[in-house]
Amino acid sequence: MSGNGAVKKVADAAAKAGKAIDWDGLGKMLISEEARKEFATLRRTFEDVNHQLQTKFSQEPQQIDWEYYRKGIGSKVVDMYKEAYESIEIPKYVDTVTPQYKPKFDALLVELKEAEKASLKESERIEKEIAEMKEMKKKISTMTADEYFEKHPELKQKFDDEIRNDYWGY
Numbered sequence: 269m270s271g272n273g274a275v276k277k278v279a280d281a282a283a284k285a286g287k288a289i290d291w292d293g294l295g296k297m298l299i300s301e302e303a304r305k306e307f308a309t310l311r312r313t314f315e316d317v318n319h320q321l322q323t324k325f326s327q328e329p330q331q332i333d334w335e336y337y338r339k340g341i342g343s344k345v346v347d348m349y350k351e352a353y354e355s356i357e358i359p360k361y362v363d364t365v366t367p368q369y370k371p372k373f374d375a376l377l378v379e380l381k382e383a384e385k386a387s388l389k390e391s392e393r394i395e396k397e398i399a400e401m402k403e404m405k406k407k408i409s410t411m412t413a414d415e416y417f418e419k420h421p422e423l424k425q426k427f428d429d430e431i432r433n434d435y436w437g438y
Contacts, residue, residue, distance in 0.1 A: 291311055332353070334346055
């Protein structure tokens with residue numbers, strides 16, 4: 269029966285996919301308690317389905333001992349059942365869904381990579397800004413106006429323009 273070979277392939281693919289998933293890494297990314305609960309449920313469900321695929325569906329069926337039944341029932345009835353059994357054809361699954369969604373998924377992966385790069389750049393910028401603020405916080409009590417304006421020339425220009433234009437803020 270060719271159907272069992274296909275099921276075995278599906279079971280093998282599911283096993284490989286299960287090993288490739290970094291469950292611990294994914295779990296560390298979750299923030300809320302509700303998300304962790306949902307993630308745990310997803311993982312349990314995946315493992316249950318994967319276990320069923322590995323045990324129930326990956327085993328080859330036992331061969332029927334037709335001679336045993338011929339002795340007990342009779343050749344005519346057993347031959348009729350054997351003929352009917354051997355004429356059964358299990359249709360092969362033809363995947364029509366994956367080709368439709370594969371390009372969309374690939375496009376989303378590209379978009380994800382771009383968003384990840386942008387996020388990393390923004391994180392880097394924010395880290396630098398935080399480091400500057402911490403440094404500024406340490407120096408603020410002993411810093412002179414000239415030292416501050418040296419780091420922020422745009423503010424010096426603004427104050428100079430206000431003084432030049434005789435604008436004193438009231």
